[in-house]
Amino acid sequence: MEYDKTSKESILKYALNLKGKTFGELDKFNRLKNKKNKGSLGHVIEESYFGYDINSDSNPDFSVAGIELKVTPFKINKNKTISAKERLVLNIIDYNEEYKHDFYDSSFWNKSKMMLLIFYEWKPEVKQEDYIIKDVILYEFSEDDLVTIKSDWEIIINKIKEGKAHEISESDTNYLSACTKGRDRHSVRTQPFSTQCAKQRAFSLKSGYMTQLLRKHFGQVKKNEVSLLEGTKKTINQVLLERFMPYYQKSIDEIAKLLNIDIYTKSGSLVKNHAQMLTSAILGLKGNDINNIEEFSKANIKFKTVRIEKDASIKQHMSFKNFKYAEIIKEEWEDSQLRNMFEEQKYLFVVFKFDSNNVLRLDKIKLWNMPLSILDTKLKEVWEETVRVIKEGIVITEKGNKKYDNLPGSTFNNICHVRPHAKDSQDTYPLPQGGEHIKKCFWLDRRYIKSIVE
Numbered sequence: 001m002e003y004d005k006t007s008k009e010s011i012l013k014y015a016l017n018l019k020g021k022t023f024g025e026l027d028k029f030n031r032l033k034n035k036k037n038k039g040s041l042g043h044v045i046e047e048s049y050f051g052y053d054i055n056s057d058s059n060p061d062f063s064v065a066g067i068e069l070k071v072t073p074f075k076i077n078k079n080k081t082i083s084a085k086e087r088l089v090l091n092i093i094d095y096n097e098e099y100k101h102d103f104y105d106s107s108f109w110n111k112s113k114m115m116l117l118i119f120y121e122w123k124p125e126v127k128q129e130d131y132i133i134k135d136v137i138l139y140e141f142s143e144d145d146l147v148t149i150k151s152d153w154e155i156i157i158n159k160i161k162e163g164k165a166h167e168i169s170e171s172d173t174n175y176l177s178a179c180t181k182g183r184d185r186h187s188v189r190t191q192p193f194s195t196q197c198a199k200q201r202a203f204s205l206k207s208g209y210m211t212q213l214l215r216k217h218f219g220q221v222k223k224n225e226v227s228l229l230e231g232t233k234k235t236i237n238q239v240l241l242e243r244f245m246p247y248y249q250k251s252i253d254e255i256a257k258l259l260n261i262d263i264y265t266k267s268g269s270l271v272k273n274h275a276q277m278l279t280s281a282i283l284g285l286k287g288n289d290i291n292n293i294e295e296f297s298k299a300n301i302k303f304k305t306v307r308i309e310k311d312a313s314i315k316q317h318m319s320f321k322n323f324k325y326a327e328i329i330k331e332e333w334e335d336s337q338l339r340n341m342f343e344e345q346k347y348l349f350v351v352f353k354f355d356s357n358n359v360l361r362l363d364k365i366k367l368w369n370m371p372l373s374i375l376d377t378k379l380k381e382v383w384e385e386t387v388r389v390i391k392e393g394i395v396i397t398e399k400g401n402k403k404y405d406n407l408p409g410s411t412f413n414n415i416c417h418v419r420p421h422a423k424d425s426q427d428t429y430p431l432p433q434g435g436e437h438i439k440k441c442f443w444l445d446r447r448y449i450k451s452i453v454e
Helices: 008-018 040-049 107-112 143-161 207-217 236-247 252-259 274-282 294-299 337-344 372-392 446-453
Strands: 068-076 082-084 088-092 115-121 132-139 176-180 188-191 194-199 201-205 301-308 318-323 346-354 360-368 396-399 402-405 416-420 428-430 436-438 440-444
Touching: 008 115, 008 132, 040 068, 068 088, 082 207, 088 107, 132 207, 143 176, 143 294, 201 207, 207 294, 236 274, 236 360, 252 274, 252 360, 274 301, 274 346, 294 301, 301 360, 301 446, 318 337, 337 372, 346 446, 360 446, 372 416, 372 440, 440 446
Parallel strands: 068 115, 301 346
Antiparallel strands: 068 082, 088 201, 115 132, 176 201, 188 194, 318 440, 346 360, 396 402, 416 440, 428 436
16 A cells, blocks of 8 residues: 555545545445445445455554544535535443543544544435545544533543433533444443443534534635634533623613613514524624524534513423424334434523513523433323324314314423424325325423423
8 A cells, every 4th residue: 555554644645545536446345235334435445445454443543643534424405505414423432441531541532533534425316336535634623622522521421420321312412422323222231330231322523513524624614603612712511601691680671781782673662583682692693693603503502592471481382393294104213303303402591581570581591402311201202102193194173163183282291292383274294194284393391491491
């Protein structure tokens, strides 16, 4: 092979010759003919191009140079933007060993502190052998990212130390997560501080993190994108608290005056998006689009406002993306869209609360992710009942002038339910048995939301 495996400069120079080649051109050992070999694309690069044997060594692929090789796909969206197709899976977590180390002595850091990333474009209609390698970079974490990644690693390790490896979720962390890794739900490992086996997991970089990495590399960063963490050497949680705490218990009028923004219409009523305007201003955003925060994209954090009324109630349930009747019945719970969403996403709840004088004040913020103890019990129950009803056929009943169906409603389990999420009664999706039914989605129950923010 025409490279020096001890030199990172030589390895990168040799790897750059991969640009423009297909995996079929490189595949000397016909690995791509074995469709069951999920790691085949990476194996083609390892064996056929770099000329080393496939192994499960705990050291980086180029051990002397300290470089780990990773082959990862991206896709082009309809709006021409680029996105990572998936998370970047790193090394398996050995629960019985990883907790014994500090971060800079960990298996994660040993394997992944420097990575040779080989990007190829994924297209649904293209065969594996015809995927084209688009670019190659030698990647090291920035100082800003490393603060959050180190914190994420510690969160995962602390759960292991608490005997809660079986409760680890991808949404526990921001950039570095612990994704499930195995053939199925029966792929489990022992853990040191509990007799309960835990799902086998691997360190991974979230798909949002990888998308931001790709967009920066290919020059697709949003024009109005801002960073909350750049130069701070702090985590997302720390910076969010710093920004919001000075405004706790202040009225919305006081906050608007302090930040020099107008939250009223000409007729004197509050503008509809006043909560988002205030939140954006507190975070230092020039516009009102909170989705322009780089770290929120990397960490897959979604922003939601919560308003607590004078009687301490929350009036509205919280909606999510519509599901399609004909598609949800084809899913298995472990790989369902609903489970994946709550397993991977974290939510920033910005809570406003009316005081005894009916003045609306900023009460608190809360970064929240759904615990597995709810995800795989109560949420699963709603999903399973929804799938069962759709498969057996939705039954419509009439009470007075209103029509009702037998999908799980708001009294089902006080955690999650199904209800309409449509423009009007004519806004529908096809049913698997034929016919149409109004578009619906899963909603978090307002009582559950209240328990979260309290």
